[in-house]
Amino acid sequence: MTSQRRRREEEEVRAEMSESGAQLFARLEARRCLKDIEPRLFPGDGGPQHGEVVELYGSEGTGKTELLYHLLCRCVLPNAAGGLEADVVFVDTDYSLDMLRLVSIMESRLNAALSTSAASDEEACRSCLSRLLVVHCSSSSQLLLTLHFLENSFSSRPGLALLLIDSISAFYWPDRCEGGANLAKQEEKLSKCSELLGRLLRDYRITVFATCHAIRRSYSGPSSSSFSDPDRPYLCRAWQRLVIHRLLCSRQEAGNNMAATAGRRQVLTVHCTSSSSSGTKAHRSSSFYVTDGGVEFT
């Protein structure tokens, strides 16, 4: 008798655990396509499709985080201000999210688009910020658990279309040290995160942008040919397989005329390499500079 009751209990629970109709709809319904998020960055006819990963790679000061703020604003702003009105999750692994800077960019874009009074500006800003979810992770194990936890958010919020990770390389050195001499153990945690991310991409069709810091300084000059290519990807293979578009951010060297360029806008370049499923690669270069109101393309 008890085993029958137990089996019935389990079946009930299983019915609960499987998706309700609304959740199924939320999962399969096409999330907001972010192909037109920034057409100037991507080659061909636009940007990342559903379920694609974009990696922004570069050394310090090349504008990666500024580009993320630009894309974030583009997503959360209302349609009237040139935005896509999509929800965004920002996973912050090294406390690099500067909310004050983000809000100042948002305010300047709202001002430029809708010339309204200051009070309703604050309202508009607040409603934009409510579309943003921020999560702080302090280790790669916590990142893995957080991605599992976020699965609930993805299934319950069909408006969530974008996942930003800044940065995915923050735990590279601690993981390497923990793994000791065994390369597989070193890469284990990030591989697990990448596999989980791959499954979330397939199931929920979100788009992911992640920044990756360069670990070697790139020196200009003839001696650089003897060193290994500083822009070679160094994260684990599971992550490299996920990345479809790779944006290499770099800064034009100021050279000797530092005094001349001081104060003037530094031009930053982005080189995009998109690998398609057929194995071909498409390229595109663009440049931008950073103003008070965010990123401006030249």
Next chain:
Amino acid sequence: MVLLRDGMCPGLDEGLVRGLRAADIKTVEDLVSSDMEELAQRCSVSYKALFAIRRVLLAQHAAFPVSGADLYEELLSSTAILSTGNPSLDKLLDSGLYTGEITELSGGPGSGKSQVCFGVAVHISHQLKQNVIYVDTTGGLTAGRLLQMLQAETSNAEEQMEALQRIRVFRLFDVFSLLDCLYGLCGGGLQRASVGGGSVKAVIVDSVSAVIAPLLGGKQNEGMSLMSQVAGVLKTMAKDFNVAALVTNHVTRSGGGGGGGAPALGAAWSHIPRTRVLLEKGGDVRRPGLRSATLIKSSRRPLLIKEEFDLKWWSRSKEEGGGAAAAASGKRKRDETDS
């Protein structure tokens, strides 16, 4: 990596932990990533119970998402900008040191990094009446110098003593004691160090490269991992306890060319501070205290702007020159309260 132990959450008893370990599930991450149905069968435990345990563990150990609007509200009410005491330096840093961030001062030997740190500590403890934690890893801090700077600010001996009491000094010379000290501060030390009504508003580490640079280089990874740990705990402390972290760094000759040096500790460290300032000697023999500061990384001001200031500013007597700008409020707009 969190190991599974009995009593971690309701329903996780010793028998279940042993059963899970036999099924090669030793940590919370393993449990969360594995297939619940299969695991329930292997450990002969009810699917419902296992799913409930998984949900509780996930809620306990994963990071919780916060809405952007709430985060912004909290930041507005808790961020403060601490003036460094020197108006030119304040102008360079967009009104001063921001709490919740790491600011880095780099420079060659004799460029005045420690003097600037002393000046900032004295200004915050005397003018702003807040507590300061000073971590000295080079042995360059003497109370006599701090007293000298305070004597230039006020001639009242009692005020000088009060201000000195607000500066808490830690002398450490290797990275493990630094980590110990920082973790201790995060785990309640900051509350204990808050003396005389004020709270700790600044943590100064002079210098962070002295303890980390000897560990870098070669094939070992421990140095880079320890550097990441130091950075992580400094950032957590800055964010969670609303303090401004000021660290100093030395310079190395840059590889490509150019006369000036580049900050040390490499590309991996360069992402960590939010704002970086490079100090150089002025080059004018008649004014030996003159220094020039260049902003090399900032999210608020255009890059490579220079400001000149005199190291003697913090020791000048108060009859000349007005008082320094007071600590600003939460909003980023700087209010001009110079006299």
